[in-house]
Amino acid sequence: MPIPEDVTGEEIDKDVRQELQSLPKTLADDVAKNLVMVARLLDEDPEGAYGYSRVALRLASRVAAVREAAGFASYASQKYGEALAEFRAAKRMTGNIDLWPVMADCERGLGRPEKALDMAGAPEVHKLDKAGQVEMRLVAAGARRDMGQLDAAIVTLQSSELASNSVQPWTARLRYAYADALLAAGREGEAREWFAKAVEADRDGSTDASDRLAELDGVEFVDALGEDEDEGGEASVEEKD
Template structure:
């Protein structure tokens, strides 16, 4: 596999210090090369996942025995919906470190592979008790998604009902948890409750990680028009905004 271009502003020093420490087992030139490719994975994974995947494959070819590289490769494969490949990389990383942090995303890979029952089995496994609060919330989201995959809407709603959902404290996971709950309520035909929870999701979504504001506007019958279209006159323009996204 050929090397991919690395922008001049990427030095490799941008990566997390723990990852940098892992790479110290490699010769310095090789470590720097791997680090730069990992920086590119992190930089591109949200907006250009296929490109991130390409850089992850380069890093993997250079340093497949480094857990952080296997983990990055897993997330890049996951972002491009290559769930079997992602699961294999996550399992490899977990074998190397013994860490349970990847358990929820591994379970979500099982969902992606059409095995929601396996994801639910993982949600009930002892490993979940070893997760931190964020990991446990993530596992709850995956379990609820698996219930929905199986057509068990009421069970999905119950799965999401938790102290974290009821809490007024805003945490990094709050918006996504409230959004998933609202979406499940709406799927179950409980529109007024869904509206309430989409509104709560909007309140807690400070960085725009969900499209809760669009979903709320849709429920309220708001149509977006192009304010810059001078030919619109008094007539409504076409409805806009992103399409609905399920959590």
């Protein structure tokens, strides 16, 4: 696959670069460039990222960072079986349990929420850092919802991290998941409160909490161009009755 001229391979994390030092220099450079492309395309073009990850995997399948990148590219492309296999390989190579939550979410993607819940109760969870434990809680709540256990999903998300007023990288997503679970359970008033709290914490727009809150408040965005398609028109906001 083509590599843009502005990609040098030097853009990758220094720890990954160090892993690649076990390879001949030319090969290491090629792998690094493909990993840069995986990272660059992962969010906006998952299939493109997947393609570059397969190239990197073909070149250096014994490098843990390559297996992990291939796992995330497969995960983003909803190829959960492949993703799980790559994450397991990376975990075997490094002994690192940081991938445990996303591995559990792959089990959800494969239609095995019970397995995801088993993983949520495994000893590995206690070895995760705080961010990893919150992520595991989100996955477990999602598994409960997969099984139609809405009340259990709500209880799963109730935690000291949810109750805390301090804003951490995971706060917005945790509050959003809680609000969404409340709404699914018909607790609209509480859901509105927590969507508002998610908006407060969502400093980088990682969720659509503001849109969900607007929906609950009866606000909808209308394209002012409408049927006459006037040029220069702007979007307007209307309140529902």
